[in-house]
Amino acid sequence: MLADVRQLYETRLGRYQAAIALEKTDRIPIATGSNYFAEVYSGNTKQDTIYDSVKWLQAEEAFIRDFPEVDVLRNNRIWGPLYDAVGCKTYRLPGRDLPPNTQFQFVEDEYMKADEYDVFIKNPLEFMLDRFLPRVLGELAEPGSIRARMALLKGGMAQAQMGQIMRNRAIYLEEKLGMPQPMTGFFLAPFDALADVMRGLKGTLLDIYRQPDKVLEACDVLVDEMVNLALATADPLKRYPIFVPTHKACFLSPKQFDTFYWPSFKKTMERIIEAGYTIRAYLEGDWGHHIHHMLELPKGKVLCDIDNQGDIFKAKEVLGGHQCVAGGIQDSLFILGTPQEIRERVKLLCETVGKDGGFIINGGCNIPYDTKPENYRAMIDAVIEYGTYDRNFTPKPKTVQPDGKEPVKLKMVTPWEVKLAELGTVMGEESLIRKAWEQLEVMGYTWIWQWVL
Amino acid sequence: MTELAKALMELDEQKVYQLVEEKLNNGVSPLDILAECNEGMAGVGDLFSQGQYFLSQMLFSAEIFKNVMKQLEAVLPQTQESTGKNKVVIGTVKGDIHDIGKNIVVSLLKGSGFEVIDLGVDVPAEKFVAALQESGAKVLGLSALLNFTYPEMKNVVQAVTDAGLRDQVTIIIGGAPCNEQVRQFAGADYYAEDAVAGVNICKKVYAC
Numbered sequence: 001m002l003a004d005v006r007q008l009y010e011t012r013l014g015r016y017q018a019a020i021a022l023e024k025t026d027r028i029p030i031a032t033g034s035n036y037f038a039e040v041y042s043g044n045t046k047q048d049t050i051y052d053s054v055k056w057l058q059a060e061e062a063f064i065r066d067f068p069e070v071d072v073l074r075n076n077r078i079w080g081p082l083y084d085a086v087g088c089k090t091y092r093l094p095g096r097d098l099p100p101n102t103q104f105q106f107v108e109d110e111y112m113k114a115d116e117y118d119v120f121i122k123n124p125l126e127f128m129l130d131r132f133l134p135r136v137l138g139e140l141a142e143p144g145s146i147r148a149r150m151a152l153l154k155g156g157m158a159q160a161q162m163g164q165i166m167r168n169r170a171i172y173l174e175e176k177l178g179m180p181q182p183m184t185g186f187f188l189a190p191f192d193a194l195a196d197v198m199r200g201l202k203g204t205l206l207d208i209y210r211q212p213d214k215v216l217e218a219c220d221v222l223v224d225e226m227v228n229l230a231l232a233t234a235d236p237l238k239r240y241p242i243f244v245p246t247h248k249a250c251f252l253s254p255k256q257f258d259t260f261y262w263p264s265f266k267k268t269m270e271r272i273i274e275a276g277y278t279i280r281a282y283l284e285g286d287w288g289h290h291i292h293h294m295l296e297l298p299k300g301k302v303l304c305d306i307d308n309q310g311d312i313f314k315a316k317e318v319l320g321g322h323q324c325v326a327g328g329i330q331d332s333l334f335i336l337g338t339p340q341e342i343r344e345r346v347k348l349l350c351e352t353v354g355k356d357g358g359f360i361i362n363g364g365c366n367i368p369y370d371t372k373p374e375n376y377r378a379m380i381d382a383v384i385e386y387g388t389y390d391r392n393f394t395p396k397p398k399t400v401q402p403d404g405k406e407p408v409k410l411k412m413v414t415p416w417e418v419k420l421a422e423l424g425t426v427m428g429e430e431s432l433i434r435k436a437w438e439q440l441e442v443m444g445y446t447w448i449w450q451w452v453l
Numbered sequence: 454m455t456e457l458a459k460a461l462m463e464l465d466e467q468k469v470y471q472l473v474e475e476k477l478n479n480g481v482s483p484l485d486i487l488a489e490c491n492e493g494m495a496g497v498g499d500l501f502s503q504g505q506y507f508l509s510q511m512l513f514s515a516e517i518f519k520n521v522m523k524q525l526e527a528v529l530p531q532t533q534e535s536t537g538k539n540k541v542v543i544g545t546v547k548g549d550i551h552d553i554g555k556n557i558v559v560s561l562l563k564g565s566g567f568e569v570i571d572l573g574v575d576v577p578a579e580k581f582v583a584a585l586q587e588s589g590a591k592v593l594g595l596s597a598l599l600n601f602t603y604p605e606m607k608n609v610v611q612a613v614t615d616a617g618l619r620d621q622v623t624i625i626i627g628g629a630p631c632n633e634q635v636r637q638f639a640g641a642d643y644y645a646e647d648a649v650a651g652v653n654i655c656k657k658v659y660a661c
Contacts, residue, residue, distance in 0.1 A: 092550065103601060105550050201553060205509050206516060209466065253507040285629070289507075309629060331600045332634045368600050 008178030014395030047095025087138030250285025461493025494564025
């Protein structure tokens, strides 16, 4: 990597990390998590992003050329071919079931029935393989059939292809363009894991009235699985936060949130933070009644994206000095507003919520596809003008110190010990065999759970 | 407030079904039962406006109300005279397939005695226009979750204008990406911040 590209990468990453950690930096980072605008700015369709990884990367290269002030760009996205290989039913995809220029959309259904809690709680993995996957992945609908077995095979292969694409992309963004990522890896709040794809919103809401204890028990079981999913998909170098989109908290009353949503979510985040990671949480909808709970987590570890319905000023008032907040520009302003309006808004934000750090300018959890380019430019110019703290300060990335703790053991179906016992003995270097065995076991296990998203 | 209305307002699900069942067995007219339920739903709306209820309670009340309607359907007078009054056409605009918010509004409207022509999701402009022409409804509700729908909302308003209906129809927009700026852009009459606000606008339109 060229020295100046390395420098650029480190400055950007350092700036982003400092904002999350509430530490001194040179200016407010331009660090949206989901920059949809970047994907289509060069003229690509929305289908291109998820089906043509070369065109996707070209789009972002063009974007970075025109907006070099941007500090992070997103990597992991839905990769269409994987979803097709297994017939995933949870999304409608542009170019497949939607016009190529319509954004992907989530489709909710009940893939776990109301009377299946006990089965799930007793053996989550078995439930996932025997019941959940055949329902949510259309190609696996008839377990044991040739088509289903082929689909599982193709699904694994597609996952490896996707991993390769994302890895190459990350390396290219880092080494050629000096561009870090806003987040790597993902998980859900246990309640969302239940309420998104498994039971759906309606099912889960009925359950909290009709069988509240079961919901709580299921959430408890899901803590372990979500921690595992997060750590298995995270950046091993711990540079980037792990992503958690929160979906259903905004529907709940404070009492319901405190009872059903928060305890298991908090436990999940605590364990992820304990493992040495930060978290980027999209607080979707209005979290006004719930957001103070983020104070219960260690300082500077959870970057909170405030959505359009939320109030960035209140969020800062509550979390300021404890967690970084992002947001402040309505999606409608990016799409319908004028550069002058954007400029005024950014100025206001910089002078209020941004003035003592721990703040990132963003739309409501993303930069919309239909953002006017001149509005995006106006946002950047205004951030540089009003959001600079110290021009002479050069941010540096954090180095991750080994903490001497045993790394968290990731979940497997057949641990190496079992396999070794079957083999009896190995003739050569055991660790070589063990490492690859465990890696594939972890990948397989993670593959199964990713479909709750 | 009657016992049934109160049970519905308090989301006491089993009690609601049981009371409806009892009333039916005792020969109470289904229309009277419906009136009690409407009172309960209005109570739910009030609690929401007061900040005591949240979306989850709205959704749950809508579910109970829907189940009561099923209980009543078998016995409700089959051909209700369509009065041409109190009709609302509603749908999620073309391109968007989300309907949680819209469904809450539909339930609340029905619970307030409106006749709702629910066109579902991904509804093209011409379908909205046809439904308005057919029903003579004075209110059109446009729902959206995704922000790419702004031009489509504007498009629907234009289609209503082109059909010569604009001065007879009040157009309300609502849903997560909507606000006053979007209302102005689309040329709609109102932006409803939540379901209750939307229902109140409908009531206002039909009051005059």
